[in-house]
Amino acid sequence: MRAARDAYGEVLLELGKENPDIVVLDADLSSSTKTSVFAKAFPERFFNVGIAEANMMGVAAGLASAGKIPFVSTFAVFATGRVFDQIRQSIAYSGFNVKIVATHGGLTVGPDGATHQALEDIALMRVLPEMTVIVPSDAEETKQAVRAAAAHDGPVYIRLGREAVPDVFPSGATFEIGKGNMFSPGIPREQVIAASPEEIRFDVSFIACGVMVKECLDAAAILETHGIKAAVAGFASVKPFDADLCIALARRSRLMVSAEEHNVIGGLGGAVCECLAENHPVRVLRVGVMDRFGESGPARELLEAYGLTGPSIAEKVKTAFSLL
Amino acid sequence: MSEHEREVPGAGPSIDYVEKMAGRLRYHIIRMVGKAGSGHPGGSLSSADIVAALYFGGILRVDPKNPLWEDRDRFVLSKGHAAPVLYAALAEMGFFPVDVLLTLRKLGSPLQGHPDRKKVAGVEASTGSLGQGLSIAVGMALAGKLDKKDYKVWALLGDGECQEGQIWEAAMAAAHYKLDNLRAIVDHNGLQIDGPVGKVMSVEPLIDKFSAFGWETVSVDGHNVRELLDAMRRPAAGKPLAIIAETVKGKGVAFMENVAAWHGKAPQGEELERALAEVAMPENSEERGQ
Ligand SMILES: Cc1ncc(C[n+]2csc(CCOP(=O)(O)OP(=O)(O)O)c2C)c(N)n1
Ligand SMILES: [Mg+2]
Numbered sequence: 001m002r003a004a005r006d007a008y009g010e011v012l013l014e015l016g017k018e019n020p021d022i023v024v025l026d027a028d029l030s031s032s033t034k035t036s037v038f039a040k041a042f043p044e045r046f047f048n049v050g051i052a053e054a055n056m057m058g059v060a061a062g063l064a065s066a067g068k069i070p071f072v073s074t075f076a077v078f079a080t081g082r083v084f085d086q087i088r089q090s091i092a093y094s095g096f097n098v099k100i101v102a103t104h105g106g107l108t109v110g111p112d113g114a115t116h117q118a119l120e121d122i123a124l125m126r127v128l129p130e131m132t133v134i135v136p137s138d139a140e141e142t143k144q145a146v147r148a149a150a151a152h153d154g155p156v157y158i159r160l161g162r163e164a165v166p167d168v169f170p171s172g173a174t175f176e177i178g179k180g181n182m183f184s185p186g187i188p189r190e191q192v193i194a195a196s197p198e199e200i201r202f203d204v205s206f207i208a209c210g211v212m213v214k215e216c217l218d219a220a221a222i223l224e225t226h227g228i229k230a231a232v233a234g235f236a237s238v239k240p241f242d243a244d245l246c247i248a249l250a251r252r253s254r255l256m257v258s259a260e261e262h263n264v265i266g267g268l269g270g271a272v273c274e275c276l277a278e279n280h281p282v283r284v285l286r287v288g289v290m291d292r293f294g295e296s297g298p299a300r301e302l303l304e305a306y307g308l309t310g311p312s313i314a315e316k317v318k319t320a321f322s323l324l
Numbered sequence: 325m326s327e328h329e330r331e332v333p334g335a336g337p338s339i340d341y342v343e344k345m346a347g348r349l350r351y352h353i354i355r356m357v358g359k360a361g362s363g364h365p366g367g368s369l370s371s372a373d374i375v376a377a378l379y380f381g382g383i384l385r386v387d388p389k390n391p392l393w394e395d396r397d398r399f400v401l402s403k404g405h406a407a408p409v410l411y412a413a414l415a416e417m418g419f420f421p422v423d424v425l426l427t428l429r430k431l432g433s434p435l436q437g438h439p440d441r442k443k444v445a446g447v448e449a450s451t452g453s454l455g456q457g458l459s460i461a462v463g464m465a466l467a468g469k470l471d472k473k474d475y476k477v478w479a480l481l482g483d484g485e486c487q488e489g490q491i492w493e494a495a496m497a498a499a500h501y502k503l504d505n506l507r508a509i510v511d512h513n514g515l516q517i518d519g520p521v522g523k524v525m526s527v528e529p530l531i532d533k534f535s536a537f538g539w540e541t542v543s544v545d546g547h548n549v550r551e552l553l554d555a556m557r558r559p560a561a562g563k564p565l566a567i568i569a570e571t572v573k574g575k576g577v578a579f580m581e582n583v584a585a586w587h588g589k590a591p592q593g594e595e596l597e598r599a600l601a602e603v604a605m606p607e608n609s610e611e612r613g614q
Binding site: 029031049050077111113301 | 362363404429430431432435436438440450451452453454455484485487488489516518521525527
């Protein structure tokens with residue numbers, strides 16, 4: 001169990017030591033986003049711009065223009081919707097190498113409530129040309145994703161959660177931009193893609209990101225006890241989208257399920273549906289927040305109330321099967 | 325002072341009464357945040373005297389029985405994280421029962437972590453994303469002018485919040501439209517989350533900035549009810565009024581005072597006991613009506 005944002009703080013410190021061009025910006029939330037770790041070690045390369053997110057995005061663009069690699073952090077609501085046009089014009093369209101690492105994404109922000117629960121950030125960032133969008137499942141995948149973002153030339157959006165989450169990233173696995181990973185069963189991605197549809201078959205395949213990967217693993221375990229064979233793929237790289245793995249899984253499954261801690265519109269579920277509608281039409285069940293705002297409550301209770309836990313996902317899948 | 329006396333026209337409530345109500349607000353803040361296990365005590369406590377002056381000092385013309393009364397004064401809590409102080413005032417005013425306060429931040433409660441106007445009578449704007457409230461207040465004040473209403477619009481801002489550019493877009497518009505029915509109060513407690521405002525990103529000279537933007541300005545001790553009421557009662561002068569209220573973050577709980585860490589952390593266990601002991605007042609023990 002670890003919070004992805006703690007892993008972010010750690011890896012940012014490592015990157016800071018390795019690369020003097022790394023600079024970090026925050027908007028009065030450095031203790032929560034964990035950029036405070038970098039700030040302590042490299043005060044001259046850390047800029048707390050105050051509660052001024054729009055300015056922060058523009059300043060990051062300017063720093064990038066001189067070859068710096070800015071990591072920009074605040075909560076996901078303030079890192080995307082609030083500054084969408086600054087990201088669009090000054091960063092993505094301008095082609096600046098800015099890394100936006102947002103924490104407190106999704107419902108599991110908890111008691112702060114709807115104003116602080118980003119449920120549309122993945123959609124907003126995904127629709128921007130040039131933008132890479134990553135939603136890691138746990139601390140280890142976060143570390144790898146942040147490193148991949150630093151090495152990538154171009155704007156990146158990484159969405160992290162607030163809470164500590166169980167470690168689920170398969171040991172020995174590698175995060176790569178544009179590629180998903182098989183979390184269960186432990187068959188390498190390449191093998192799933194290369195095998196004939198007869199060789200590897202599932203009843204249902206989950207494509208999930210963020211904290212929902214763990215919930216899908218739980219759902220898969222429950223479904224197995226009902227004789228339903230399930231695969232779980234982690235698509236931390238929401239964009240570029242791993243169409244190869246998605247299509248390969250769809251060819252081998254009766255039902256596809258997308259799962260994200262986000263509105264079912266426009267995010268990972270949208271990407272799965274777009275890909276499959278064009279390439280291999282199959283039934284898709286989208287698990288996520290059903291086009292509504294969030295609310296205050298403990299993180300776990302919220303996931304339960306919104307039907308986003310393993311058991312309720314398993315129920316949804318069983319119902320979907322009965323209708324196939 | 326009784327409910328009735330408050331309504332006597334001309335006879336303003338006593339300073340003593342407003343101070344007592346501020347004490348009650350502080351007591352509710354600590355109890356509700358403590359019960360919730362999360363929330364924002366620091367900035368709620370620093371605003372307690374300001375909010376008490378507005379609601380219990382005869383400043384705001386509102387009617388709990390008719391929360392959407394067209395002629396009511398509007399109060400926008402732009403620093404929405406101070407929701408506990410607003411909820412406490414609304415409950416004491418009778419907008420909803422006082423015992424609802426203890427449901428703060430729980431699943432299904434109308435009392436969201438940040439105020440939701442659709443869920444709570446008396447909440448004028450859904451705030452929590454800083455920097456947006458003053459613009460909403462400008463719109464309300466413009467509507468008042470259009471409709472030839474005599475209501476006033478009040479907005480309470482944080483000093484860190486004044487770092488948001490949108491505050492200054494709103495300030496510009498308010499002066500441009502000569503909104504003398506609009507009044508902003510800045511809770512000038514000198515702290516934000518990452519530390520002193522002056523260290524993170526200075527907003528000074530704040531009062532001169534508002535003046536330069538075309539506002540009437542006044543600076544007061546934000547914990548002195550008489551000074552607050554005097555400033556709030558200033559006659560309209562053809563332009564919006566900014567009241568810079570000098571405050572102490574965490575005011576009323578010694579170990580929270582001027583400590584940035586108490587911005588967004590709930591006291592628990594022994595700390596909660598100590599905090600409650602400090603805000604306890606004799607009249608807090610007897611349950612009031614509702
Ligand atoms: C747009 C936005 N950015 C960041 C935050 C997170 N946040 C909540 S309170 C706060 C500090 C506010 O400081 P200040 O305005 O001085 O309030 P006060 O000291 O009165 O509590 C921040 C950064 C937010 N709510 N909204
Ligand atoms: Mg402050």
